[in-house]
Amino acid sequence: MELLDGQLVSKTIKEGLKLKVGQLIAEGKKVPHLAAVLVGDNGASETYVGAKVKACAEIGYKSTLLRLEEDISESRLLGIIEELNNDIDVDGILVQLPLPKHISDEKVINTIHPSKDVDGFHPVNVGKMVQGLPTFISATPHGILLLLEHYKIDTKGKHAVVVGRSNIVGRPMSILLSSNTPTGNCTVTICHSHTRNLPEICREADIIVAALGKPGFVKADMVKKGAVIIDVGITRVPDAAKKSGFALKGDVKFDEVAPHSSYITPVPGGVGPMTIAALMKNTFMACEERSGGSLI
Numbered sequence: 029m030e031l032l033d034g035q036l037v038s039k040t041i042k043e044g045l046k047l048k049v050g051q052l053i054a055e056g057k058k059v060p061h062l063a064a065v066l067v068g069d070n071g072a073s074e075t076y077v078g079a080k081v082k083a084c085a086e087i088g089y090k091s092t093l094l095r096l097e098e099d100i101s102e103s104r105l106l107g108i109i110e111e112l113n114n115d116i117d118v119d120g121i122l123v124q125l126p127l128p129k130h131i132s133d134e135k136v137i138n139t140i141h142p143s144k145d146v147d148g149f150h151p152v153n154v155g156k157m158v159q160g161l162p163t164f165i166s167a168t169p170h171g172i173l174l175l176l177e178h179y180k181i182d183t184k185g186k187h188a189v190v191v192g193r194s195n196i197v198g199r200p201m202s203i204l205l206s207s208n209t210p211t212g213n214c215t216v217t218i219c220h221s222h223t224r225n226l227p228e229i230c231r232e233a234d235i236i237v238a239a240l241g242k243p244g245f246v247k248a249d250m251v252k253k254g255a256v257i258i259d260v261g262i263t264r265v266p267d268a269a270k271k272s273g274f275a276l277k278g279d280v281k282f283d284e285v286a287p288h289s290s291y292i293t294p295v296p297g298g299v300g301p302m303t304i305a306a307l308m309k310n311t312f313m314a315c316e317e318r319s320g321g322s323l324i
């Protein structure tokens with residue numbers, strides 16, 4: 029069993045981006061600028077956005093964090109996004125999800141201009157991703173592909189089982205793994221709450237991507253010997269022994285599954301840091317494109 033060390037790979041990617049930012053500065057060019065929008069005071073969202081802003085600082089990007097009240101109206105939020113769309117200094121816009129119940133995720137995502145949608149959530153960018161066209165690929169699936177690429181994990185012809193069908197992770201992951209690319213060409217099964225015989229299906233998988241948000245859902249008896257295990261789950265579970273009062277738990281029972289696997293991501297330190305690295309790559313690409321690139 030080998031650990032897929034997202035912390036390490038993310039560090040390498042961020043160092044590469046830092047060098048590229050140094051080149052931009054030496055050439056007198058603009059550095060990438062990410063605007064992050066955080067609505068309300070969800071503790072987990074605070075942590076994630078904080079990590080994204082910190083990564084920008086490490087790499088040398090400019091970042092702006094807009095903290096908005098929980099009770100902000102939907103129309104005011106959409107207005108703020110329009111302002112960011114029109115701000116020529118801003119390259120990428122990220123609105124942290126989930127949003128309060130009175131705000132439609134869909135309207136917010138649709139309002140972000142596709143050229144600044146570094147999360148890759150806008151239907152235009154999702155459509156391009158589905159068609160295999162260059163675009164922003166949403167950060168978590170993108171980060172997972174970067175991890176597979178780094179560890180030279182052969183995906184061609186493999187049976188990948190994706191558990192979870194969210195717009196952010198499961199669905200795009202299933203499409204990307206089946207695409208005709210070096211980190212694709214899998215035969216993909218996507219499982220969800222109505223799937224019958226889920227343990228049997230998982231047992232047939234060469235690669236399992238667990239993205240359902242249920243701590244410890246994937247157990248040893250659901251995993252074939254030598255499978256590659258990607259754990260996207262990161263749920264806060266109360267733990268009095270921790271200073272924070274909670275522990276972070278993945279969707280996979282790591283201790284019992286790890287011995288069965290060939291590769292496995294830890295939680296934390298696996299997919300989480302890769303999500304940030306991918307977002308940073310997307311933000312660099314947004315800046316490049318806005319400075320006259322022609323990729324997207």
Ligand code: GUN
Nearest residue numbers: 122123124125126147167
């Ligand atoms: N909430 C959970 N994951 C993500 C993500 O990748 N981007 C945004 N904006 N919100 C999230």
